[in-house]
Amino acid sequence: MSEARARLLKAATELFYTEGIHAVGVDRVIAAAQVTRATMYRHFPSKDDLVVAYLTQADEAIRARTAAARAQDATPEDIVRAVGTHIADDIQRRGFRGCAFLNAAAEYPDPAHPVHKAVLKHRKWFLDTVTELLAAAGETHPEPAARHFVMLRDGAMAAGCLTDPKPVRDTFLAGIEGLLKYRNR
Amino acid sequence: MSEARARLLKAATELFYTEGIHAVGVDRVIAAAQVTRATMYRHFPSKDDLVVAYLTQADEAIRARTAAARAQDATPEDIVRAVGTHIADDIQRRGFRGCAFLNAAAEYPDPAHPVHKAVLKHRKWFLDTVTELLAAAGETHPEPAARHFVMLRDGAMAAGCLTDPKPVRDTFLAGIEGLLKYRNR
C-alpha cells in the first residue's frame, strides 16, 4: 500500500468514525490526509469506495483480533470471554463512538448500497464466529445463544457512546457471563 | 397544529426514518409535504429544528404507548412484557428501519448538537421508566436489570433491520423473560 493511500484511509477512518460519513466531505479527508483530489480518486474511484475501504479495514482488524484470541491457549469459555472483553475494552476506549458498522448502516439504509453490503458481510462473519465459539464452549443451542451475544454486543456498542461507558461495559460482560452460566448442554 | 405543519412532520418522519437524515434534503421534504419553502421555514426555523421535531414526535408516541401499557389492569411483570412486546412488534413491522433515535445519534454524534440532545433525553426517560417497571415487578436491583433490558432493546433495534427480524424478535423476548425469571428479589 502506498503512503498516500494509507494516509487517506487513516484520515477517512478518523473523520468518518468520529463525525459521521455524510457529514464529512471528501475535501476534509483530502486535507487531513494531505493529498490532492487527483491522488484520492486515483486510489478510490468514488467516495463510496473510500467508505467501503474504511469498513473493510475495520472488519479485517476485528477478524485479526478474533483470530488471535482463538489461537491462544485457553479454554473455549475463556475465548468467548476474550472476545467479549475486546468489545468491552473498545467501549471504554478514548474516542469510542459506537460501532462503525452500525453507524454506517444508519447512514446507508439501502440494502443494495455497497456500504450497506459491507456492513452485512461483517455482521454475518461475526455472528457465525460467535456461534462457533459458543458451540466449542459446549452450548448445545449455539445459534440462539450467539444471537443473544450479538444483541448484547450491538446494544452495548450503541449505548456505550451515548452514556457513561462503565455501567454499559459491566452490563455487557455480566450478560456474557450469564450466557455462559445458563448455557444449554 | 396546522395542516401544513402536520404534512411537513409526516413527510420528514417518513423520509428521515427511511433514508437517513443527511441523505434527505429539505427539497425532498417540501415536495413530499406539498408545501413551499417559506411555509417550511415558517414552522421550523431550520432543518435541525425539523429533525428535532421528528424525534420529539417519536418520543411522545412511545411515551403515550408506554403510559397506556402502565394504565392497563395487569401485573407488573405483564407490564414489563407489554413494553417488550411493543418493541418486538415494531421490529416486525413493515418499513421497520431500526431505532430512529440510534440512527439519528449515528448521524449527529456531537453531544452538543440539539439532535443528539433530543436522543439523549428520550433515552434517559426510557431507562428511568424501565427501571421503575422492573422495581415494581419486584426486582431488588432494578438499575442493572434495566440497563440489561435497554441493551437488549438497543441490540434488537439495531439488528432487526439488518437481518431477518423474526429470530431477533424471539431472542429479544427470550431475553426479557430471562430478566424476569432470574431477577433478584
Add this chain to the structure above:
DNA sequence: GGCGAGATAGAACGATCGGTCTACTTGAGT
C-alpha cells in the same frame, strides 16, 4: 370591506458537494 394569519410560487444567495481534468514534478528503474 378590511385585517391578519397562513399559505402559495419561485427566485436568489453563498457554500459545499463529489467528481473531472490539465499541466507539471519527483523518484526509481533501466
Add this chain to the structure above:
DNA sequence: ACTCAAGTAGACCGATCGTTCTATCTCGCC
C-alpha cells in the same frame, strides 16, 4: 538520459445544500 508510476497544485463542472426573500393569494373573523 529516458520512461513510467505516482504524486502535486489547483481550476473547473454541474448539482445540491440550507436558508432568505419578495410578491401575491386565500380564508376566516370582525
